[in-house]
Amino acid sequence: MHNVRLDSVDATPRPLLAIGTDYAPGTLLDFHVHRRAQMLYAMTGLMEVETDDGAWLIPPYSGVWIPAGKRHQVRMQGASTRSLYIEPDAAPRIGNYCEVLVISALLHELLLASLTMPALYDEAGRDGALAQLLLHEVGLAPTMPLFAPIPQDPLLAKLCKAFLSAPHIQTTPEQWAGRLNKSLRTFTRLFRQQTGMSFSEWRQQACLLAALAKLAAGQSVTQIALDLGYDSSSAFSTMFRRRLGQAPSNFIRAS
Known part of the structure; x- marks a missing residue:
């Protein structure tokens, strides 16, 4: 899915939703929360993320893990993003804090492939397998020290x-x-x-x-x-x- 609003598909009964979005430089997504956890990946540009806990800066080819219900804002500096929105009970990472993630070559390719996944994908087919592998790789991703509490x-x-x-x-x-x-x-x-x-x-x-x-x-x-x-x-x-x-x-x- 490309440039699709989350609220239009959030209720879809799937553990993972994949959405790609393009942002103009300087776009500010003011403080908000998601019911689902989010893995936000910057394919180009830079992202500045702030929560009540601190501030993160996300360079290109890196991702940020945002737990479900975490209040946050994001400023996009010419970013083209891929987001995975994950049901809380399917979240592959624990904890209540955001994390900057190192995106492996495999996870990068999986995120590229996820753009073709519809909201109501076939869980028993290729897209279902892709969703499960995405969850697995997000859970394994190492973190980077880019946080100022x-x-x-x-x-x-x-x-x-x-x-x-x-x-x-x-x-x-x-x-x-x-x-x-x-x-x-x-x-x-x-x-x-x-x-x-x-x-x-x-x-x-x-x-x-x-x-x-x-x-x-x-x-x-x-x-x-x-x-x-x-x-x-x-x-x-x-x-x-x-x-x-x-x-x-x-x-x-x-x-």
Whole structure:
């Protein structure tokens, strides 16, 4: 199915529905929920996903797992997508948090093939077998570290969201502690309690998310490194390679 609204087929008695959708650059799908779980795959372009738990950035040829009932919004940067909408009792992944998934070559081809599946496909035929294999492969997909959790504390959450829009690696925990009128020790403990990460880990993750968006937009590695506050492009590239297993230049070619 191509460019079909989910609500027009959601009640179809099938464990999996496959829909392909094309989005203009900058399209915002405001906060909403699905009754079914969703595996959203970006074949081209970039997707920015935000929930009450945090923010994800999904590069091309990657997917995001969105549990059933999870409130979320997505901004599409010229994305052509494939979505699998899965009944909660058939969901192949557990947990209440979104995950960025590595899409294998096999899963990529299965998602391409799924575009021809009608809503009311024959469960005993080829499409039924395809649906079962899709569920199996989604369940096996490994995850990527592309998440910056948003704390529940409202003042700290406000700082985190502002930082995500303009991250800088030289920002210090002392600066944030001062803005919250807390000691460094109290701030450090609060930040880890609220996010499950140290401030330096979260700061680096936020910079990585911004870097991916900038790379996809065509900015140079040198300019991105300077914008994010790294001492050199090589220092930025080292961080990028350590976190994602590839050089920034490889990501540019892939996107």
